[in-house]
Amino acid sequence: MQRTEISAYGEFGLIKHLTDKFKIQNESTLKGIGDDAAVLSYENKKVLVTTDLLLEGIHFDLVYVPLMHLGYKAAVVNFSDIYAMNGQPKQMTVSIGVSKRFSVEDLEQLYAGMELACKKYGVDLIGGDTSASLTGLAISITCIGEGEEGKIVYRNGAGQTDLICVTGDLGSAYMGLQLLEREKIVFAANDQAQPDFEGRDYILQRQLKPEARKDIIELLHEKNVVPTAMMDISDGLSSELMHICSQSNAGCRVYEDKIPINYQAVVMAEELNMSIVTAALNGGEDYELLFTVSLEDYDKIVTMEGIAIVGHMTKPELGLQLVGREGEEIELKAQGWNSLK
Amino acid sequence: MQRTEISAYGEFGLIKHLTDKFKIQNESTLKGIGDDAAVLSYENKKVLVTTDLLLEGIHFDLVYVPLMHLGYKAAVVNFSDIYAMNGQPKQMTVSIGVSKRFSVEDLEQLYAGMELACKKYGVDLIGGDTSASLTGLAISITCIGEGEEGKIVYRNGAGQTDLICVTGDLGSAYMGLQLLEREKIVFAANDQAQPDFEGRDYILQRQLKPEARKDIIELLHEKNVVPTAMMDISDGLSSELMHICSQSNAGCRVYEDKIPINYQAVVMAEELNMSIVTAALNGGEDYELLFTVSLEDYDKIVTMEGIAIVGHMTKPELGLQLVGREGEEIELKAQGWNSLK
Numbered sequence: 004m005q006r007t008e009i010s011a012y013g014e015f016g017l018i019k020h021l022t023d024k025f026k027i028q029n030e031s032t033l034k035g036i037g038d039d040a041a042v043l044s045y046e047n048k049k050v051l052v053t054t055d056l057l058l059e060g061i062h063f064d065l066v067y068v069p070l071m072h073l074g075y076k077a078a079v080v081n082f083s084d085i086y087a088m089n090g091q092p093k094q095m096t097v098s099i100g101v102s103k104r105f106s107v108e109d110l111e112q113l114y115a116g117m118e119l120a121c122k123k124y125g126v127d128l129i130g131g132d133t134s135a136s137l138t139g140l141a142i143s144i145t146c147i148g149e150g151e152e153g154k155i156v157y158r159n160g161a162g163q164t165d166l167i168c169v170t171g172d173l174g175s176a177y178m179g180l181q182l183l184e185r186e187k188i189v190f191a192a193n194d195q196a197q198p199d200f201e202g203r204d205y206i207l208q209r210q211l212k213p214e215a216r217k218d219i220i221e222l223l224h225e226k227n228v229v230p231t232a233m234m235d236i237s238d239g240l241s242s243e244l245m246h247i248c249s250q251s252n253a254g255c256r257v258y259e260d261k262i263p264i265n266y267q268a269v270v271m272a273e274e275l276n277m278s279i280v281t282a283a284l285n286g287g288e289d290y291e292l293l294f295t296v297s298l299e300d301y302d303k304i305v306t307m308e309g310i311a312i313v314g315h316m317t318k319p320e321l322g323l324q325l326v327g328r329e330g331e332e333i334e335l336k337a338q339g340w341n342s343l344k
Numbered sequence: 345m346q347r348t349e350i351s352a353y354g355e356f357g358l359i360k361h362l363t364d365k366f367k368i369q370n371e372s373t374l375k376g377i378g379d380d381a382a383v384l385s386y387e388n389k390k391v392l393v394t395t396d397l398l399l400e401g402i403h404f405d406l407v408y409v410p411l412m413h414l415g416y417k418a419a420v421v422n423f424s425d426i427y428a429m430n431g432q433p434k435q436m437t438v439s440i441g442v443s444k445r446f447s448v449e450d451l452e453q454l455y456a457g458m459e460l461a462c463k464k465y466g467v468d469l470i471g472g473d474t475s476a477s478l479t480g481l482a483i484s485i486t487c488i489g490e491g492e493e494g495k496i497v498y499r500n501g502a503g504q505t506d507l508i509c510v511t512g513d514l515g516s517a518y519m520g521l522q523l524l525e526r527e528k529i530v531f532a533a534n535d536q537a538q539p540d541f542e543g544r545d546y547i548l549q550r551q552l553k554p555e556a557r558k559d560i561i562e563l564l565h566e567k568n569v570v571p572t573a574m575m576d577i578s579d580g581l582s583s584e585l586m587h588i589c590s591q592s593n594a595g596c597r598v599y600e601d602k603i604p605i606n607y608q609a610v611v612m613a614e615e616l617n618m619s620i621v622t623a624a625l626n627g628g629e630d631y632e633l634l635f636t637v638s639l640e641d642y643d644k645i646v647t648m649e650g651i652a653i654v655g656h657m658t659k660p661e662l663g664l665q666l667v668g669r670e671g672e673e674i675e676l677k678a679q680g681w682n683s684l685k
Contacts, residue, residue: 033390037591038499039428039575040394042491045386049374053381054471054486056439060478087380098397098484130395137401143439143484145395150383157379234380250378 007107018133020107021114025121025128029093031149032127041129043094048149053084059139067183070109072211074116077142080237082124083215083290085148087235089156089223092148092215094129095121099143100136113142124217154229156294161232161251165295167314168230168304170219172263173240174279177286178271179203179210185275205267213290219309220292226303230294239285241335243293244323251295254321257314257335260328284325284335348448359474361448362455366462366469370434372490373468382470384435389490394425400480408524411450413552415457418483421578423465424556424631426489428576430497430564433489433556435470436462440484441477454483465558495570497635502573502592506636508655509571509645511560513604514581515620518627519612520544520551526616546608554631560650561633567644571635580626582676584634585664592636595662598655598676601669625666625676 012020022036034042043050057063057077065073078095085092097117101110121128126146186198200207215235223230232247240262248255262283272279295316296304304310314326323335353361363377375383384391398404398418406414419436426433438458442451462469467487527539541548556576564571573588581603589596603624613620636657637645645651655667664676 034498039425040392040431040487040489042429042496043391043393045391046388050384050386050391050488051381052384052435052437052471052486052488054437054439054473054484056441056473056475056482056484058441058475058477058482061441061476084380088383090381094393096393096395096486098395100397100399100402100482130393132395132397134397134399135402136399138479141397141399141441141482141484143395143397143482145393145437145486146381147391147393148381155383157375 005108009101009105009107009110012107014133017107018131021110022128024118027127028125029127031093032129035127035129036131041094041096043129043147045149049152049155051085051088051090051148051150052145053081054143054145055081057142059141064187065140066187068211070112071116074113075120075212077144078117078120078126079124079213079215080290081144081146082120082126082217083235083237085146086215086217086220087233087292088148088150089154089220089230089233090148090150092124092126092146094127094147096130096145097128097142098132100134100141102136102139105140124215156230156233158232158234158247159250161247161253161295161316162297163253163316163318165231165297165316166301166304166312167255167257167316168294168296169236169240169263169291169311169313170216170309171289171291172265172268173236173289173291174283174286175206175209175265175268176213176288177282178268178279179206179208180288181275181277182206182271183210203267203271205265206271210288213288215290216292222307226307228296228300228303230296233292233294236289236291236293237287239287240293241284244335247293247295248319248323251316252319254317254319254323255314256317256321256324256326258326261311261313263311346449350442350446350448350451353448355474358448359472362451363469365459368468369466370468372434373470376468376470377472382435382437384470384488386490390493390496392426392429392431392489392491392496393486394422395484395486396422398483400482405528406481407528409552411453412457415454416461416553418485419458419461419467420465420554420556421631422485422487423461423467423558424576424578426487427556427558427561428574428633429489429491430495430561430571430574431489431491433465433467433487435468435488437471437486438469438483439473441475441482443477443480446481465556497571497574499573499575499588500591502588502594502636502657503638504594504657504659506572506638506657507642507645507653508596508598508657509635509637510577510581510604510632510652510654511557511650512630512632513606513609514577514630514632515624515627516547516550516606516609517554517629518623519609519620520547520549521629522616522618523547523612524551544608544612546606547612551629554629556631557633563648567648569637569641569644571637574633574635577630577632577634578628580628581634582625585676588634588636589660589664592657593660595658595660595664596655597658597662597665597667599667602652602654604652
């Protein structure tokens with residue numbers, strides 16, 4: 004495979020080369036890459052801003068993550084934060100730090116993934132920074148989106164009888180990660196080993212190429228449902244429930260048998276002798292939406308595909324309870340992923 | 345000195361601890377830290393967005409850069425990009441990656457510097473990301489600002505007879521860096537050596553604690569001068585002139601004896617046997633403003649303190665010329681700092 008050294012381009016040449024294919028798709032983008040700052044127009048909308056820093060060895064392992072997938076995922080996880088405010092992502096900036104290990108072709112793969120995400124979700128690349136790094140790859144993305152006055156959904160609006168809803172299924176991305184980690188160890192011991200990925204495509208895709216729930220935000224909009232509180236599930240359901248409960252000054256009851264779980268994830272958990280419920284509660288990286296709606300919206304929600312009602316909010320003094328399959332109550336604790344621990 | 349391990353806080357605890365002192369100063373900040381995204385209101389203004397990634401060992405050396413200064417500088421260089429669009433910085437997000445080498449007290453210093461910059465320039469901290477890093481410190485800042493319709497200044501508007509103006513003086517930050525590098529080597533050879541910084545406070549301050557030219561943007565506004573093109577000088581005057589000339593499809597003539605240079609920088613350059621003009625043209629990190637104005641504004645500009653007219657734009661076929669002290673013409677080449685070379 005061809006290898007072009009990054010030093011063959013200057014900084015500005017490299018940026019131009021990598022970003023040329025990105026097309027501007029939004030009217031709100033007045034000026035993108037190429038000046039001291041980008042210029043946006045958000046006259047009748049609120050501006051939403053979110054940011055993420057991804058570091059090699061902490062957030063991703065290039066042994067099993069293809070660079071194109073990494074680029075796609077790095078963009079999509081930021082879009083997910085904007086959807087979680089009931090907004091629409093519109094622009095993003097991308098800064099990267101790259102060590103000498105990486106070639107121009109590597110970065111082309113990374114940016115191809117980001118471009119795919121931008122096209123699919125209608126987001127414009129408007130700026131960034133490209134620099135050398137002493138070790139590995141660093142990716143910092145900031146996403147800007149629009150929200151409508153009165154329709155923006157925070158974490159602090161859940162009422163004490165509201166229904167708790169979850170999209171898609173939980174724990175699959177975590178089981179996909181466990182599979183990849185296992186195969187990495189197998190491969191390290193025997194480099195002739197072929198990875199055993201048959202019938203596991205779903206959990207792999209959930210880990211390597213997650214999607215943001217744009218479809219759900221559009222569906223809720225169509226059906227005229229505005230959640231009372233919402234966030235995306237990136238650190239595990241338990242951790243996110245704690246944020247919503249503490250910011251809304253409420254408690255919650257979640258029913259174990261209502262938590263949506265995919266069959267492949269169950270099989271993988273059994274094979275690895277792990278608890279799939281623990282994975283669903285604490286696994287992280289699902290990028291599904293957790294939201295609450297008032298009881299009045301029950302009839303609408305119950306007919307919507309891809310949304311599960313997993314419990315309800317309570318008074319704060321009742322705490323955060325998980326109700327097990329036998330009716331037993333367990334206090335929920337956030338044990339989600341934390342790079343600083 | 346006390347050392348608290350970062351792991352003693354969780355991610356959310358750490359963010360709260362570090363950002364508690366930052367006060368919201370702008371009406372446009374509807375919601376800052378604490379949700380999936382921040383919420384801003386920019387109804388009658390355009391939104392400006394700029395971003396920077398700073399990596400230890402590439403962009404800064406903690407052997408001689410105090411963390412408080414680093415925090416201040418990291419924020420200010422982003423504000424400078426917003427001023428360079430004739431805008432006002434209003435919000436910023438800060439993401440950091442930190443290795444185990446750093447304590448909570450270290451991060452307190454870093455954030456104290458950023459807080460000082462935010463207070464001085466009226467900018468709100470609205471979000472970010474805090475993560476572990478395998479090696480060293482990574483800082484990614486995105487700054488959001490406001491610009492007025494019709495008053496935003498790009499790089500591409502310079503007319504072919506416009507005057508070229510520069511604020512402050514150039515090359516001092518680079519000479520400050522050279523001094524710090526020299527003292528680092530002296531100290532490595534003899535750790536009892538005391539750094540020789542007497543009478544060099546100005547060039548050190550220019551390197552360690554630069555300011556953004558908010559004052560100049562306000563002065564121009566007061567005098568009703570809207571530059572035709574503008575950018576900040578972060579990579580050296582030559583490199584920035586090339587951007588303005590190529591984007592404005594014009595050439596330029598800059599006069600060596602008009603380039604503003606500080607006395608301490610001249611002394612330092614002589615001592616190190618370097619050319620101060622080369623430092624001014626290619627040194628970088630000055631964070632002064634380079635802008636062009638139409639000839640009609642000559643009378644206004646010439647009376648303004650802190651602004652030097654260093655030359656004028658020309659037809660593109662005349663190229664980029666530096667006119668030396670003896671009247672000789674030298675073609676300008678960008679040799680500014682480039683981490684990717």
